Amino acid sequence: MHTATKIIIIGGGIGGAATAFALNRAGFDVTVYERTSELREVGAGIALWANATHVLKNFGLLEDAISVGNPITNYQFNSQAGKELVNINVDRFDLPVLGIHRADLHRLLWSNVPKEKLVLGQLFERYSHVGDKIQADFASGLTVDGDALIGADGLKSRVRTVLFGDNPPIYRNFTTWRSLTDCIPSGYNSSYIKEFFGSGKAFGFMMLGKNRMYWYAAAKAPEAQPDSALGRKRELEQMFQDWFPSIPELIAATDEANILKTDLYDRIPSRPWGKQNITLLGDAAHPMLPTLGQGACMALEDALVITKCLQAQSDPTSAFQQYESQRFARTKSIVEQSLRSSKMGELENRYAVALRNTFMKLMGTAINNSFHSIHAYRA
Ligand SMILES: Cc1cc2nc3c(=O)[nH]c(=O)nc-3n(C[C@H](O)[C@H](O)[C@H](O)COP(=O)(O)OP(=O)(O)OC[C@H]3O[C@@H](n4cnc5c(N)ncnc54)[C@H](O)[C@@H]3O)c2cc1C
Numbered sequence: 001m002h003t004a005t006k007i008i009i010i011g012g013g014i015g016g017a018a019t020a021f022a023l024n025r026a027g028f029d030v031t032v033y034e035r036t037s038e039l040r041e042v043g044a045g046i047a048l049w050a051n052a053t054h055v056l057k058n059f060g061l062l063e064d065a066i067s068v069g070n071p072i073t074n075y076q077f078n079s080q081a082g083k084e085l086v087n088i089n090v091d092r093f094d095l096p097v098l099g100i101h102r103a104d105l106h107r108l109l110w111s112n113v114p115k116e117k118l119v120l121g122q123l124f125e126r127y128s129h130v131g132d133k134i135q136a137d138f139a140s141g142l143t144v145d146g147d148a149l150i151g152a153d154g155l156k157s158r159v160r161t162v163l164f165g166d167n168p169p170i171y172r173n174f175t176t177w178r179s180l181t182d183c184i185p186s187g188y189n190s191s192y193i194k195e196f197f198g199s200g201k202a203f204g205f206m207m208l209g210k211n212r213m214y215w216y217a218a219a220k221a222p223e224a225q226p227d228s229a230l231g232r233k234r235e236l237e238q239m240f241q242d243w244f245p246s247i248p249e250l251i252a253a254t255d256e257a258n259i260l261k262t263d264l265y266d267r268i269p270s271r272p273w274g275k276q277n278i279t280l281l282g283d284a285a286h287p288m289l290p291t292l293g294q295g296a297c298m299a300l301e302d303a304l305v306i307t308k309c310l311q312a313q314s315d316p317t318s319a320f321q322q323y324e325s326q327r328f329a330r331t332k333s334i335v336e337q338s339l340r341s342s343k344m345g346e347l348e349n350r351y352a353v354a355l356r357n358t359f360m361k362l363m364g365t366a367i368n369n370s371f372h373s374i375h376a377y378r379a
Helices: 014-026 050-059 064-068 102-110 158-164 234-239 246-251 295-312 318-344 351-362 364-376
Strands: 006-010 030-032 045-048 070-072 074-079 084-089 097-101 124-130 133-138 143-146 147-149 170-180 192-197 201-206 213-220 258-267 278-280
Touching: 006 014, 006 133, 006 143, 014 030, 014 050, 014 102, 014 295, 030 234, 045 050, 045 102, 045 295, 050 295, 050 364, 064 097, 064 102, 070 124, 084 201, 084 351, 084 364, 097 102, 097 124, 124 158, 133 147, 147 158, 147 170, 147 318, 170 201, 192 351, 201 246, 213 234, 213 246, 234 246, 258 318, 278 318, 295 318, 318 364, 351 364
Parallel strands: 006 030, 006 147, 074 192, 147 278
Antiparallel strands: 045 097, 070 097, 074 084, 124 133, 133 143, 170 213, 170 258, 192 201, 201 213
8 A cells, every 4th residue: 555655636537537546546645636616527428449448447447337338339430421431340359348428437437536535626826846745736825745746637737837838739720519419310320439521520429328329520610719600509500411311410409508619639749748756647748639539548548557657666756757658659649640530531622522531441441450459558
């Protein structure tokens, strides 16, 4: 047991929650400080591929995740009219792939961490070193100290800014809309993730646990573009009106108030992730585009690896160096592949789109193999 090592985590998203779970289970004295005053995850789904369900299995949470998730067997790419381009069999491992509501995953992780280990309503501002210890200061005036600090505070990480005074993340010219509905499109096979590619636009949907449908749309757009005067739902209905019929059906069945809009960013992978006994984890360390659906899966892998490193090395500085060395190449490759995949959806010219569709059909085996190798990784 490591009760003597006191670890501060900034941010209680999926990365912070998973790390708190793993460190608490390993016997560390860990506390999470989260800026929001109540625990919440956005109303959207998430795909957990075999590389992530492996982590949940290691955590002893896989059976619970299966009970609130939906098993996925195939990831199918289609033209906007619904013609199959590539069909990837994603259940080639002895681990399931799950479509899960983000809030269900979040709840699962938190329900296994003692309540007093999560402190809400605390906005982290800065840290300082006091001897070997870290002191963290919050906007409320709260000051806490620990032996190590992990910044799991997401895309616009304040810990990262204080560490490196870094540039902001890079806007990649895409915005997304996401929502949930109870409508199950006719003819839909619930074990499929279906994605459709048109010109400069894409749409996808999958079933989550408890029979909820999750859909997402992406389109090229300037940063922070305001909603159209029509409202989000009407705008999407117009954008996708002549696409595969399940798409307008899903949009029509969605409550407009529940449509989330998010601009997409990443960072060029760079090291270091920290200094001495401070490091970054999840989107704070390696934000990526969601084209491969791997951001939260990477945060889960990070949580497992950082815990193993802290168990193996009594000195947090050495443990964090080991963690960064083990994680950098893996996450760099996924950030870069996610960016490359986004280029597939960027094409607008009709000839380029036709060429892209033919290319995807021809490259089916290669695309299959590349997904297989991403999902085969075991942290
Ligand atoms: C459209 C879209 C679809 C996606 N689909 C998938 C998918 O299918 N599969 C997948 O694996 N990933 C997916 N992702 C990526 C995934 O959502 C993220 O990678 C993941 O949520 C990152 O978790 P995190 O804990 O690192 O960061 P976050 O979830 O951003 O959590 C950070 C937490 O830190 C808190 N915080 C921030 N600043 C402070 C501060 N100063 N003080 C205290 N607390 C602070 C925040 O309130 C938040 O709770 C998707 C992302 C998007 C945008």
